[in-house]
Amino acid sequence: MPSPQRPSLRALTGVRFLAALHVVAFHYAPREGLPAWLDRLLSAGSHSVTLFFILSGFILAYSHLGAQEAPKVERCAFWAARFARVYPVYALGLVLMAPPWIDGVRRSMGGLQAEAIWELFTVGLSAITLTQAWGPGVACVWNCPGWSLSVEAFFYLLFPVLCLPLVHARPRGLWRAAAATLGGTATIVLLWLWVEGWRATSPAPPFGPDTWLKVAAYNPLLRLPQFLLGIVLGRLFCLRVKQGQGAGLAAPAQTWVAAGATLVLFAAPMSGAALAFRDLALMPTFSLLIWGLAYGGGSLAWLLGRSWAVRWGEASYGLYILHNPLYFYLRLADHRWGPRLAGSSPGLFFAIYVALSVLASVGVFLWLEEPARRWLRTRMISAACPPPLPRLPPDPPGLPVP
Numbered sequence: 001m002p003s004p005q006r007p008s009l010r011a012l013t014g015v016r017f018l019a020a021l022h023v024v025a026f027h028y029a030p031r032e033g034l035p036a037w038l039d040r041l042l043s044a045g046s047h048s049v050t051l052f053f054i055l056s057g058f059i060l061a062y063s064h065l066g067a068q069e070a071p072k073v074e075r076c077a078f079w080a081a082r083f084a085r086v087y088p089v090y091a092l093g094l095v096l097m098a099p100p101w102i103d104g105v106r107r108s109m110g111g112l113q114a115e116a117i118w119e120l121f122t123v124g125l126s127a128i129t130l131t132q133a134w135g136p137g138v139a140c141v142w143n144c145p146g147w148s149l150s151v152e153a154f155f156y157l158l159f160p161v162l163c164l165p166l167v168h169a170r171p172r173g174l175w176r177a178a179a180a181t182l183g184g185t186a187t188i189v190l191l192w193l194w195v196e197g198w199r200a201t202s203p204a205p206p207f208g209p210d211t212w213l214k215v216a217a218y219n220p221l222l223r224l225p226q227f228l229l230g231i232v233l234g235r236l237f238c239l240r241v242k243q244g245q246g247a248g249l250a251a252p253a254q255t256w257v258a259a260g261a262t263l264v265l266f267a268a269p270m271s272g273a274a275l276a277f278r279d280l281a282l283m284p285t286f287s288l289l290i291w292g293l294a295y296g297g298g299s300l301a302w303l304l305g306r307s308w309a310v311r312w313g314e315a316s317y318g319l320y321i322l323h324n325p326l327y328f329y330l331r332l333a334d335h336r337w338g339p340r341l342a343g344s345s346p347g348l349f350f351a352i353y354v355a356l357s358v359l360a361s362v363g364v365f366l367w368l369e370e371p372a373r374r375w376l377r378t379r380m381i382s383a384a385c386p387p388p389l390p391r392l393p394p395d396p397p398g399l400p401v402p
Helices: 010-028 036-043 045-064 075-108 114-128 144-162 171-201 209-218 220-242 251-267 272-276 278-294 298-304 307-314 316-336 346-384
Strands: none
Touching: 010 036, 010 045, 010 278, 010 298, 010 307, 010 316, 010 346, 036 251, 045 144, 045 220, 045 278, 075 114, 075 144, 075 316, 075 346, 144 209, 144 220, 144 316, 171 209, 171 220, 171 272, 171 278, 209 220, 220 278, 251 278, 251 298, 272 278, 278 298, 298 307, 307 316, 307 346, 316 346
């Protein structure tokens, strides 16, 4: 558990549920008859993954670096613990989506011929090894939400190295590093727009627009500044708490301003270049929201820190990874044996789907995710890490993953 001097971050666990629910709504909430601003807000659900990446870096820095003068991350134990944390539920999502995915490949290729078997093998290997985000054609093929776990796996691989220069930096240097991550993201967006403009005007473009959009959405290198920003903020937060410093501005005001700005950016009409910069604009608002909630920012932090919100936040990883297969099987049951609510009452069907998905994710957290994590963590560290066995700090409650 975190030390008594540091906040417990319960509100950050609760906010994960809202982010996961936003992604669910982005994929499956019915849009017909909605006001334009609400349609845009729901359609911005993919940007909530950016919050997960920043939050992941923040919590890892909080847990493994803290405010120590020379913290050391034992690589073997860290990687084993991360695998134990994310892979069991991730594997469950792959198992649940395997039948419809295999059937879809079989139908599209006229049977399980050599070409179909090769596609199943290549896509399956990339998904099982958490490398699918590097290939735009396979990133979202099996259980689509798993692409972000592929990105996280890359972050986990680099974390023991990425944190080294930060542990010797003073607060002023950390603030500069945070600004540098925003500058890096802006550079990436400008470069992407330049290449997109060149591709659109080229008489023989080397790749189609769909491929280039997938690279921008899924590639781990393009998402790395978001994770780095989270690490920097987490280290800064721990140093300020150790020194008895507050949030800067009033934490309650920070959280409400950040939440309001985030909703405005979600619902604002954007297109073209402006849309490409939305993730960049959201990085400061997400950071301010995380910062304020970490300090226990007023009524919003109080609400997100309630026991029910924390429980749903702990289960949000399962909700995120499993919401795709859960929707498929509920639609299948509704079509075969139910009143076919999906067609006649899509709003009611979506409400039932969300309620059942939340219940299922809580059950998965209690009876699969946590027991499997403890079992795997102990055995993998004992089997793979050389003696003397390193001692990792326990995960803070509900360690955020996307």
